[in-house]
């Protein structure tokens with residue numbers, strides 16, 4: 001076990017203000033692997049002061065200088081690929097191959113995309129007799145979750161740096177170690193002191209202090225809807241900008257004429273990767289009544305390939321999350337859904353570790369709790385629909401609207417359906433993830449967009465001068 005010290009503030013690791021510590025647990029074996037300091041309001045205050053002091057200088061740099069630093073950051077992250085993947089596997093529980101391909105490589109791609117974007121992004125435009133300037137918002141308070149721990153950090157920090165903002169990060173308490181690696185990479189990349197600051201700590205203490213700090217101009221939060229609401233209320237009272245990326249309950253709509261086997265197999269992989277801890281996962285599979293039984297059988301077969309502790313399915317992040325997911329599985333059974341794979345008990349031979357049996361529910365009706373609430377584990381609901389109108393009603397029938405998928409015989413049919421979905425992103429016939437496309441939600445899934453040029457805009461103010 002390693003005891004890490006210090007917060008990264010003003011370009012150096014300095015001692016934490018308090019003595020409290022957070023234990024980091026490996027969810028695969030339930031062992032404490034490290035401890036980090038639990039930050040207090042005082043640590044947050046020092047970090048915000050450093051970020052404020054660094055802001056004018058960083059905001060005044062040329063885009064090419066910011067691009068050079070972000071490129072160096074990308075390279076520093078790429079050089080740490082194995083260390084990052086190993087760290088995420090240890091603190092989150094993701095299988096090694098997934099940690100490398102997604103947890104380590106996606107942030108490198110996202111950082112690189114912002115370095116590139118700076119080569120062409122216009123921070124100035126002419127509108128009639130006005131010149132409009134796009135200026136950095138100021139100090140960003142970034143509060144991130146544990147499910148894609150490095151990606152969530154980079155999806156906030158990289159566009160903030162690109163815009164000319166400075167950042168104070170409060171990462172999730174379950175996954176602080178990869179956040180420390182990020183701080184090391186920022187340091188190595190040669191950013192001026194104070195442009196990036198890290199305070200590890202608990203949500204209700206360090207997180208709340210950061211969200212409510214008067215020196216923070218924008219709070220960017222990813223996590224649960226309940227905490228997001230609270231942060232938006234705090235930010236609202238202070239008339240502060242806020243970006244929220246919250247939960248989801250996305251629909252995978254399989255229309256008649258689609259390649260059913262492909263749609264089901266990709267759909268299962270989408271939900272079960274990262275042990276189901278993906279906000280944009282297509283956790284509701286919507287199938288036409290005539291293909292329903294076939295789809296359920298295909299889903300059960302596909303689920304059997306996910307063996308807890310095997311190379312595709314790790315544990316969930318914590319005992320709390322395991323209990324929460326198992327609670328939902330029990331609730332589904334109580335409400336009358338039919339279990340065709342998995343269940344609430346520990347997987348065979350896995351009494352240690354926070355493992356969940358990959359679970360497929362059939363005969364799920366749209367009003368059931370498991371069809372409405374975000375479960376955040378390897379659990380999928382297969383829901384029957386009668387016709388397209390019914391499918392659309394079900395797809396749009398939750399408080400969320402983050403992502404989704406539509407499969408049809410042709411793109412035009414799928415596109416027409418997707419355009420009527422109340423959701424921020426839809427993959428058509430298996431269209432692949434695009435790290436430049438705006439990512440974010442409708443309804444309770446959030447406010448604002450991350451990634452690409454839209455993600456950069458979140459961190460910019462608009463000023464117009466008339467001539």
Ligand code: NAD
Pocket residue numbers: 143144145146147170171172173201202203204206207208211222223224225227228230231245246247248278279324374375376
């Ligand atoms: P959470 O919302 O409590 O935590 C997310 C981040 O917010 C963490 O850094 C946490 O420390 C911080 N936080 C918590 N309370 C805070 C407060 N009062 N003020 C400021 N910051 C605070 O999420 P969780 O408890 O880790 O997970 C619970 C559920 O949230 C999950 O089961 C899942 O449904 C959902 N979730 C969604 C996402 C997503 O990507 N949208 C990510 C993680 C969790």
